[in-house]
Amino acid sequence: MKEKIQEIEGVLRKYGQEHLLRHFKELSDEEKENLLDQILLIDFDLITSLYKKVINHEKNENQQDLQPLKAYEWDAIDNQEKQQLYDIGIKKIKDSKAAVILLAGGQGTRLGYSGAKGTFDIGLPSHKSLFQLQCERLINISRKCGTYINWYIMTSPVNHDETVQFFDDNNYFDYSKENITFFKQGILPTIDVNGEIFLEERGKVSMAPNGNGGCFLAIKDKGILTEMKEKGIEWIFINGIDNALVRVADPYFLGFAVKTGLPSASKVVSKKSPDEKAGILCYQNKRPAIVEYSELPVELAQKTNDDGNLIYDNANIISHLLKLEVIEEFFNYEIPFHVAHKKIPYTNISGDIEYPSEPNGYKFESFIFDIFSYVVDMAVLKVRREEEFAPVKNKDGEDSPFTAKNLVLNLHRNWLINSGVDSKLLDRKIVEISPLTSYNGEDIERELIIDKLFQSGTLLI
């Protein structure tokens, strides 16, 4: 251990981070080993360069030269073409050319939920978790294609074990276990305003998940990228965990992306209001980009055209498609990081933990969509918000479990009406349609449902 300590002391001196061993003598042998191991994993060059960026305010420079990007409207596509897109997408999935990455590493802080977000029950009559809803949509598509789609689930060091256990306890929601791979996103140290890495405890470095863009590094490090290549996968669907209506592995969307001939695609919805917390898909420095809501200047967020519509209206719903080669290409560039000025609890010189009331340091995150700046162009599909976007972000109010549940139930009610059920029959009835029955409103047997509607108030189909 002595040599290890000396080596580490040298590194810490070089980077001005000696304080990390400030409480070393007070630790047990096991705690000492753990702390040294954590320090050895830190990329000090990266942290130093990120801090330099913070003090140089490079973040603001990225905001230059934004231009709107015109999305294809789903509603403007006729039924014949929709069928064609569907056929193309289904064929790709049947031929095992597509896989899905689910981003489920985030923490449900705003939701006031300490568990893994995917295990959250938004209060549907079935009490299905967000994981189960997504899994059953995948089962539906897998059945249509006669093959299980490979599903890669990104967790974080904080929720990994819990996530795996949850799937195991629920028998993988009847998905094929061999087609599910869990992998952890990385973590990065947090720093104070002087660039010093925080200690969370006397013997523990303060670390935070490295953002959903950590996905790319993780799939490379864990050999998943190579595995995908060996399997002949061409397209990767990437979606977030906190949208209760997300159309996972949507064949129409895949067909759309393939047909445009572009290497990446993204679904958007019309922004609800200028201050909606949604990233905006546009051009930045002549490249496609998503500018996160925290980084979009208010004047641009509010800017309207002559019709009074928002110019930057393409709201990101984290439903992306990328060709595998785009991901490989991305590693040739420096991965950008975004800075968040946050309240970070830390251990002070006396060894006590402080909980600051004001932001006192920085966390660094890379965003999944930063990869779009490295593609020539991308295809953007504007879909209907009420059909595809039910965000679960906050405990109450907007974008809460309550609003998401109602969006799901309203959509299901509309599916029934569209399949010929008289809306009067639905009065005071709650209907939830399982994704195993219907993916996007298809396969609903009207007669059967009408029968059941007479029998109960809450109906699970």
Ligand SMILES: CC(=O)N[C@H]1[C@@H](OP(=O)(O)O)O[C@H](CO)[C@@H](O)[C@@H]1O
């Ligand atoms: C880094 C990232 O992916 N941010 C996304 C994500 O925001 P969060 O506030 O981090 O949940 O979800 C939003 C949609 O729900 C999307 O509009 C935004 O761009």
